[in-house]
Amino acid sequence: MSDFVANLVKRVKPSATIAVSMKAAELKRAGKDVIGLGAGEPDFDTPDHIKAAAIEAINNGQTKYTAVDGTPELKQAISDKLLRENHVAYQANEIIVSCGAKHSISNLLSAVINPGDEVIIPTPYWVSYPDMTLLAGGESVIVETNSDNDFKLTPSQLAKAITSKTRLVMLNSPSNPTGKAYTPDELQALGEVIAENPHVLVATDDIYEHIYWGHEPLANMVALIPELRDRTIIINGVSKAYAMTGWRIGYAAGPEAIITAMRKIQSQSTSNPCSISQAAAAAALNGPQDCLVTMQKAFKQRHDYLVKALNELPGMTCGAGNGAFYAFPDVTAVVAQLDGVNDDVALATWLLEEAGVAVVPGTPFGAPGFVRLSFATSIDVLQSAVARMDAALRPHFE
Ligand code: PMP
Ligand code: GLU
Secondary structure (H helix, E strand, C coil): CCCCCCHHHHHCCCCHHHHHHHHHHHHHHCCCCCEECCCCCCCCCCCHHHHHHHHHHHHCCCCCCCCCCCCHHHHHHHHHHHHHHHCCCCCHHHEEEECCHHHHHHHHHHHHCCCCCEEEEECCCCCHHHHHHHHCCCEEEEECCCHHHCCCCCHHHHHHHCCCCEEEEEEECCCCCCCCCCCHHHHHHHHHHHHCCCCCEEEEECCCCCCECCCCCCCCHHHHCHHHHHHEEEEEECCCCCCCHHHCCEEEECCHHHHHHHHHHHHCCCCCCCHHHHHHHHHHHHCCCHHHHHHHHHHHHHHHHHHHHHHHCCCCECCCCCECCEECCECHHHHHHCCCCCCHHHHHHHHHHHHCEECEECHHHCCCCEEEEECCCCHHHHHHHHHHHHHHHHHHHC
């Protein structure tokens, strides 16, 4: 059989987070007792008023194509949200709705990258950024952050990484996988470096903005540095905040020329996102917001439980985050202790086989020596997972 797969695709890795979630689901279907802490998706059900809006949309016949870049109602809801919550003003022609924030990012990269352009991606990064960059024809410039700086990019690191080929800087706050978020001062300092480099765009992936319990408010780059409005693309969506991962609605807001280019790409690929999901997303953004508080409280409780419990496991050291729903412990001491387990990737396999707990290794996040555990699941499930890992690990430390 001939090999018909394109060379570029051969260089792309499948999403590690999705691979772990799929593997856990497959093992469960096969009757194995597996606790899946791989998936980065809220366990909560989509709130009822959002579901009701979708049902109403079906009953009203909103089952046809919509404008490629989203319905006027949803774009208005996004514009209102950006003004209300982020204090930035965007018109309909500066907003595009896509099939998830992931799709918005992919459209953005395709819209702005010329072959060989560089995208600056600080570690630990969401697994998809480098491969999406590759698919768009760009080169990832990976900048290593470290625990001394809470795994956050510093202005001097950013300044050093920028070259004449830099096209885009990718920022994600609160971060998947570390849960750390930039303070307004830190974001401002990064923005000042970008402002000094007029050939550089910045994407702010704000998908976890509502899953945040830090002391300082989260800031928006454009609100901090209005002169960056022409070079900032805000990425967000309803997946995480409103427990709507399966509905596939994300969006981008940015300079009209870039949004227009993204719309052109979308018009030749997916066309509009699902009409029914768009009605639901508008209800999410326009409707009561108390569900956000309820879910955020639950995530914070789970975070506090899991971080403490992981630090009590032999060999694991886990820093506290202030957002998202991931714990990201350093497991180098565990790897050093276990015979035949040479790195975080092998440890993830070992935990699946020996403890029946699915976690994502740190390597695909650009952070070898770590693993990621999602706490978007109940405390009971987290407790069982911790008990299993404890039982599997402890004998090796005695
Ligand atoms: N950005 C980050 C950092 C994420 O973790 C995710 C999760 N999938 C996304 C973007 C994309 O979210 P979605 O496509 O579900 O809107
Ligand atoms: N963002 C989530 C995660 O990191 C969902 C899976 C994905 O799209 O990567 O687990």
